[in-house]
Amino acid sequence: GAVVSQHPSRVICKSGTSVKIECRSLDFQATTMFWYRQFPKQSLMLMATSNEGSKATYEQGVEKDKFLINHASLTLSTLTVTSAHPEDSSFYICSARDRRSVETQYFGPGTRLLVL
Amino acid sequence: GENVEQHPSTLSVQEGDSAVIKCTYSDSASNYFPWYKQELGKGPQLIIDIRSNVGEKKDQRIAVTLNKTAKHFSLHITETQPEDSAVYFCAARSGGGADGLTFGKGTHLIIQP
Numbered sequence: 203g204a205v206v207s208q209h210p211s212r213v214i215c216k217s218g219t220s221v222k223i224e225c226r227s228l229d230f231q232a233t234t235m236f237w238y239r240q241f242p243k244q245s246l247m248l249m250a251t252s253n254e255g256s257k258a259t260y261e262q263g264v265e266k267d268k269f270l271i272n273h274a275s276l277t278l279s280t281l282t283v284t285s286a287h288p289e290d291s292s293f294y295i296c297s298a299r300d301r302r303s304v305e306t307q308y309f310g311p312g313t314r315l316l317v318l
Numbered sequence: 319g320e321n322v323e324q325h326p327s328t329l330s331v332q333e334g335d336s337a338v339i340k341c342t343y344s345d346s347a348s349n350y351f352p353w354y355k356q357e358l359g360k361g362p363q364l365i366i367d368i369r370s371n372v373g374e375k376k377d378q379r380i381a382v383t384l385n386k387t388a389k390h391f392s393l394h395i396t397e398t399q400p401e402d403s404a405v406y407f408c409a410a411r412s413g414g415g416a417d418g419l420t421f422g423k424g425t426h427l428i429i430q431p
Binding site for chain 2: 245
């Protein structure tokens with residue numbers, strides 16, 4: 203149980219294009235999902251908190267117009283990187299919290315984004 | 319906000335020996351402390367967690383201890399095996415329900431055969 207999937211696992215795009223990453227909780231409902239970013243050999247940095255049916259809450263320094271988050275259902279959240287640039291290249295990881303649990307977060311396998 | 323410090327950054331132990339990773343946190347309101355194992359190119363996997371009302375928790379070869387007064391918590395892995403080699407992250411969650419996790423910088427654990 204507690205499986206979180208992400209799609210795609212890898213994506214390469216040209217500078218200036220937009221990329222959408224999906225995060226799904228497969229066997230539980232998640233009222234809250236989180237998006238993290240991880241650079242090589244570094245830790246995970248929280249980008250935003252996504253609550254089903256409401257606007258996402260962004261961490262300080264994260265551009266909400268660049269990283270669009272939608273959490274339309276209890277099992278799906280999407281992150282769209284708009285007008286991607288090479289500096290947006292990173293490992294993006296989502297996590298989901300089971301609505302029955304106050305704290306436990308289960309992470310997806312991550313999406314490797316490379317912007318050329 | 320919360321700040322989590324993790325040590326050491328790299329830890330090499332002989333197979334069968336124990337490994338200990340330590341973390342400190344800054345926000346006394348933090349009440350949940352999970353540990354994650356991350357293998358190369360994969361997402362973090364929850365291995366154990368502890369809440370602030372508990373001092374110690376054990377799951378087979380893995381244990382976590384929490385000292386709320388000193389604001390530090392530790393991961394203990396006994397009888398280490400080659401498959402334990404990975405990067406381990408500690409994290410803390412501040413009170414409030416909806417907050418995300420603040421992670422330590424990670425410890426690269428290497429199990430020498």
